[in-house]
Amino acid sequence: MSRHEQLTNGLKKGAVVAISSAPFGILFGAIAVDNGFSIAEAALMSGLVYGGASQLVGIELFGHHVAAWIIVLSILAVNFRHVLYSAALAGVIGRFPHAERWLSFFLLVDPQFAETVKREETGKPVTFRWYFAMGAVVWVSWVMTTMIGAYFGRMIGDPKAYGIDVLMPVYFLGLTMGFRSRHNFFPVMLAGGVSSVIAFHFIGSPWHISVGAVLGILVAVILPPPKAHVEPEVSEMEKEAM
Amino acid sequence: MENQVTAFSIDPNTALLILIAGIATYFTRIGGYVLMSSMKRIPPRLESALNAVPAAVLTTLVAQPFVYGGWDIKIAMAVALVVGLRFPGLTLLAVGWAAVMAARYGLGFGV
Numbered sequence: 510m511s512r513h514e515q516l517t518n519g520l521k522k523g524a525v526v527a528i529s530s531a532p533f534g535i536l537f538g539a540i541a542v543d544n545g546f547s548i549a550e551a552a553l554m555s556g557l558v559y560g561g562a563s564q565l566v567g568i569e570l571f572g573h574h575v576a577a578w579i580i581v582l583s584i585l586a587v588n589f590r591h592v593l594y595s596a597a598l599a600g601v602i603g604r605f606p607h608a609e610r611w612l613s614f615f616l617l618v619d620p621q622f623a624e625t626v627k628r629e630e631t632g633k634p635v636t637f638r639w640y641f642a643m644g645a646v647v648w649v650s651w652v653m654t655t656m657i658g659a660y661f662g663r664m665i666g667d668p669k670a671y672g673i674d675v676l677m678p679v680y681f682l683g684l685t686m687g688f689r690s691r692h693n694f695f696p697v698m699l700a701g702g703v704s705s706v707i708a709f710h711f712i713g714s715p716w717h718i719s720v721g722a723v724l725g726i727l728v729a730v731i732l733p734p735p736k737a738h739v740e741p742e743v744s745e746m747e748k749e750a751m
Numbered sequence: 752m753e754n755q756v757t758a759f760s761i762d763p764n765t766a767l768l769i770l771i772a773g774i775a776t777y778f779t780r781i782g783g784y785v786l787m788s789s790m791k792r793i794p795p796r797l798e799s800a801l802n803a804v805p806a807a808v809l810t811t812l813v814a815q816p817f818v819y820g821g822w823d824i825k826i827a828m829a830v831a832l833v834v835g836l837r838f839p840g841l842t843l844l845a846v847g848w849a850a851v852m853a854a855r856y857g858l859g860f861g862v
Contacts, residue, residue, distance in 0.1 A: 525840045525841055525844075528841070528844065529844055546765070547757060547758055547759060547760045547761065547762075548758045548759060549758070549759040549760065549761050550760075550761055550762070550765050550766070550769065553761065553766065553769050554769045554772070554773075557769055557770060557772070557773030558769065558772050558773045558776050559773075559776070560776055563772075563776065567772060571765075571768075577764075577768050577771075580768065580772065581768070581771050581772050581775055584772045584775060584776060585775045585776070585779065588775070588776045588779045588780075589779055590779075590808045591776070591779040591780045591782075591783075592779050592780075592782040592783045592786075593783055593801075593804045593808060594780070594783065594804065594808075595779075595780050595781055595782060595783035595784040595785075595787075596782075596783025596784065596786060596787050596801055596804075597783065597801040597802075597804040597805070598783075598784070599783065599784045599787035599788060600787075602784065603784060603787075603788060611781070614777070614780045614781045614784060615777055615780060617780045619808075619809070619812065622805070623805055623809060626805055660758075669855075669861070672848050672851045672852040672855065673848075674824075674851075675823075675824055675827045675828070675847050675848060675850075675851040676844055676847065676848060677816075678812070678813060678816040678817065678820070678824065678828060678847075679827065679828060679831045679843060679844055679847030679848075680843075680844060681809055681812040681813050682813045682828055682831055682832060682835060682843075682847075683831070683835050683839060683840065683843045683844075684805075684809050685805075685806065685809040685810055685812075685813050686832070686835045686836070687839070688805045688806050688809070691802065691805075691806060692802065693799075693802075693803060693806075694806050697803045697806040697807050697810075698806045698807075698810045700807070701806065701807040701808070701810040701811055701814070702810045702811070702813070702814035703814070705810070705811035705814050705815060706814050706815060706818045706819075709815050709818075709819065714815075717811060717815060718808070718811045718812070721807065721808075721810065721811035721814070722804075722807045722808045722811060723807075724807075725803060725806060725807025725808075725810065725811075726800045726803045726804065726807045728803070729799045729800055729802065729803030729807070730796050730799055730800050730803075732799075734795050734796070734798070734799045
């Protein structure tokens with residue numbers, strides 16, 4: 510795979526995420542200003558925390574004047590799944606040189622994780638060039654759309670009226686389906702889905718994410734591992750990319 | 752509601768809160784890697800667990816809006832599921848959006 514492919518493919522993947530997450534960036538910006546943030550503070554949060562769901566939770570609590578440590582703890586709880594992402598990608602991002610590696614982990618949001626795993630699985634090289642091209646597009650778009658939302662504030666009406674509230678769930682649905690040929694996909698998905706729905710009812714958000722994730726993973730641990738460990742041609746592709 | 756904040760002012764306390772939240776989030780994004788790299792070899796069970804991460808975590812982000820969303824969301828996601836068997840990315844987004852608009856304004860669900 511050429512360096513050109515890595516760049517253009519990364520930019521392309523980033524653009525799709527930028528489009529699907531734009532309504533939420535705008536939404537976050539509008540809500541942030543509504544809860545007492547300035548445009549600059551909203552942009553700062555999008556740039557530094559860089560995690561949509563956790564930011565919405567954080568700003569909601571901020572608006573209710575909840576103690577700072579509870580806000581931080583809640584953001585931590587919503588983002589806890591990223592521990593699993595960085596563990597799962599240890600072998601991929603761990604290949605990058607030091608500075609690139611620590612920057613890459615900063616950009617590790619849900620779609621970045623899913624696209625990286627998918628690319629690694631199809632045998633195309635996950636290089637820093639590809640990873641950063643995608644991540645930079647998503648990050649810049651996230652900060653920009655936050656500022657747009659913050660600037661226009663309450664001029665933006667109900668997101669439901671424009672049908673934009675469905676984009677993120679549909680996008681995550683597509684990502685999830687991309688893994689359907691994986692070993693144990695269906696039992697893991699079923700365990701994670703059912704338990705998260707039950708947990709949402711009894712414990713509430715954001716804990717349902719962690720509960721579902723843990724139970725889904727537990728099913729994968731209990732079920733027998735794949736018979737033969739087939740090593741795909743990834744290693745050769747990698748050599749080609751070096 | 753505090754509307755008197757100027758557009759580009761940054762309150763030091765708010766900035767500190769954002770910074771700490773950012774650092775906490777960054778710890779979650781390196782945490783798994785730091786744990787993994789302290790291990791000499793990865794046991795097969797742990798490998799199975801890590802391979803299950805995408806299906807397990809992403810499903811929780813899909814199941815909740817589907818189950819607790821209105822019929823408009825359910826219809827749109829069901830349509831997207833079928834279309835998603837063949838088409839990825841932007842096509843799926845467009846279909847999901849069209850389906851939710853049709854369910855809302857055509858069928859009158861969740862308006």
